[in-house]
Amino acid sequence: MDGGSGPATGPLTGPSSGSMPGARRPAYRRIVEALRGQLLSGDLPEGAVLLEGPLAALFGSSRQPVRQALAELEAEGLVRRFEGRGVLAGRAGGPCRIELTGEQVGAHALEPKADDDLYYRVERELLERALFGRFRVSELALARHHAIGRPSARELLLRARAAGLAEKRDAHWWTVPLDERRLADLYDLRFLLEPAALRLAAPALPAPVLGAARDRLSRAERRFPRLSTRELDTLEEDVHVTLLRFCPNGEFVEALARARASFVCGKHLQHMLCGPDTVDPFLSEHAAILEALGRGEGDVAAEALAGHLRASRDKGCERLGRHRAGARPPPLPYIAEERSGADASP
Structure with a gap:
C-alpha cells in the first residue's frame, strides 16, 4: 500500500506470511483475507452493512484498497449488493446497520503495536492543538x-x-476544535443515546462477549492506573462500542459515531493531567455496568451507564478547561x- 518514500510503517504494510520472506502483500489483499475469514467464521453477522469509509478507518487504510477488497469478495459470493450504500455481509439477511468493530472485521490482527503507538502519538499531538482551535x-x-x-x-x-x-x-x-462546550455537547449526545441503546442491546448480548469484557476489566483493575493508551481505548470500546453494537436499532449506533472525539479526549487527558498514581473511579463505574448486564438487569445497567456518562462529562470538561488554561x-x-x-x- 505504501508506495511513497521513507520507511513503510503504515498499518497495512509488513512482511507477508507466504514463501517470499520480507515481501509485502498489497493492502487490499490483507483486507480481503481478514474479511473473508470473519465472513466464513460467522464472526461478521450476515446482513451487516459494509461501508467503505468505516472499513477504511478500522483497517487504517484509504478507501481504494477497501473498494478492491469488497469487489473481490463480491465476486466470491461472500458479500452482495443491495439498494442502499455499501454491500451486505453474507448471502442472506439484512440490511443490518451496526457499528462494526476492528475485532469483528479482523482488523485488530493486522495492526502491529508499533503502528498503533505512532498513531496514538499523532492523535495526542493533534488533540493538544485542537484544544486551542482549528x-x-x-x-x-x-x-x-x-x-x-x-x-x-x-x-x-x-x-x-x-x-x-x-x-x-x-x-x-x-x-x-475541541473546547468545553463541544465536549459537553458530545457527552449530551451520548447521554441521550447510549443508555437507550444498551437497554435494547442487553437481551441480545452473547455471554462470551460480555465475559471477555469483564475479564479485560478485571485485569485492568489490578494494574490501574498504569495502563497504556491502547488499554484505555479497549476498555472504552468494550462498554461504549462493542456492547452497543448489539442494539437492534442501527440508527442509534450510527449517530453515536459522531461522539468519538469525547473518547479520545478523555483517555489523553487522563495521561496528560493525572499522575501515575491517580485513582479514577471510571473502572468501578464500568464494573457496575458489566455486573448488572451479567445479572440480566438491562435497565439497571442502563441507569449505571447514564450515571457514568454524567460523571465523565463533568470530569472531562473540568480537566479540559484546566489543560486549556495552561501553557x-x-x-x-x-x-x-x-x-x-x-x-x-x-
Missing part, C-alpha cells in the same frame, strides 16, 4: 516529521478523522501555528 495540518510535513511515507501519513490522518480530531476542507487537513504545546513542523480565520476559536 489549525492546518500538512500531510507531507507529517510524513517527514515522523520519517514515514506519505501514504502512511495519510492513513494516520484518516484514522484521526474517524476519531473526530481531523477533517479535510478544500483539499487541506485541519484539526477540529500551549510547543510548535510542530506539520501543524501551522496560525489558526484558520473566521472559525479559529474553538
Whole structure:
C-alpha cells in the first residue's frame, strides 16, 4: 500500500506470511483475507452493512484498497449488493446497520503495536492543538516529521478523522476544535443515546462477549492506573462500542459515531493531567455496568451507564478547561501555528 518514500510503517504494510520472506502483500489483499475469514467464521453477522469509509478507518487504510477488497469478495459470493450504500455481509439477511468493530472485521490482527503507538502519538499531538482551535495540518510535513511515507501519513490522518480530531476542507487537513462546550455537547449526545441503546442491546448480548469484557476489566483493575493508551481505548470500546453494537436499532449506533472525539479526549487527558498514581473511579463505574448486564438487569445497567456518562462529562470538561488554561504545546513542523480565520476559536 505504501508506495511513497521513507520507511513503510503504515498499518497495512509488513512482511507477508507466504514463501517470499520480507515481501509485502498489497493492502487490499490483507483486507480481503481478514474479511473473508470473519465472513466464513460467522464472526461478521450476515446482513451487516459494509461501508467503505468505516472499513477504511478500522483497517487504517484509504478507501481504494477497501473498494478492491469488497469487489473481490463480491465476486466470491461472500458479500452482495443491495439498494442502499455499501454491500451486505453474507448471502442472506439484512440490511443490518451496526457499528462494526476492528475485532469483528479482523482488523485488530493486522495492526502491529508499533503502528498503533505512532498513531496514538499523532492523535495526542493533534488533540493538544485542537484544544486551542482549528489549525492546518500538512500531510507531507507529517510524513517527514515522523520519517514515514506519505501514504502512511495519510492513513494516520484518516484514522484521526474517524476519531473526530481531523477533517479535510478544500483539499487541506485541519484539526477540529475541541473546547468545553463541544465536549459537553458530545457527552449530551451520548447521554441521550447510549443508555437507550444498551437497554435494547442487553437481551441480545452473547455471554462470551460480555465475559471477555469483564475479564479485560478485571485485569485492568489490578494494574490501574498504569495502563497504556491502547488499554484505555479497549476498555472504552468494550462498554461504549462493542456492547452497543448489539442494539437492534442501527440508527442509534450510527449517530453515536459522531461522539468519538469525547473518547479520545478523555483517555489523553487522563495521561496528560493525572499522575501515575491517580485513582479514577471510571473502572468501578464500568464494573457496575458489566455486573448488572451479567445479572440480566438491562435497565439497571442502563441507569449505571447514564450515571457514568454524567460523571465523565463533568470530569472531562473540568480537566479540559484546566489543560486549556495552561501553557500551549510547543510548535510542530506539520501543524501551522496560525489558526484558520473566521472559525479559529474553538
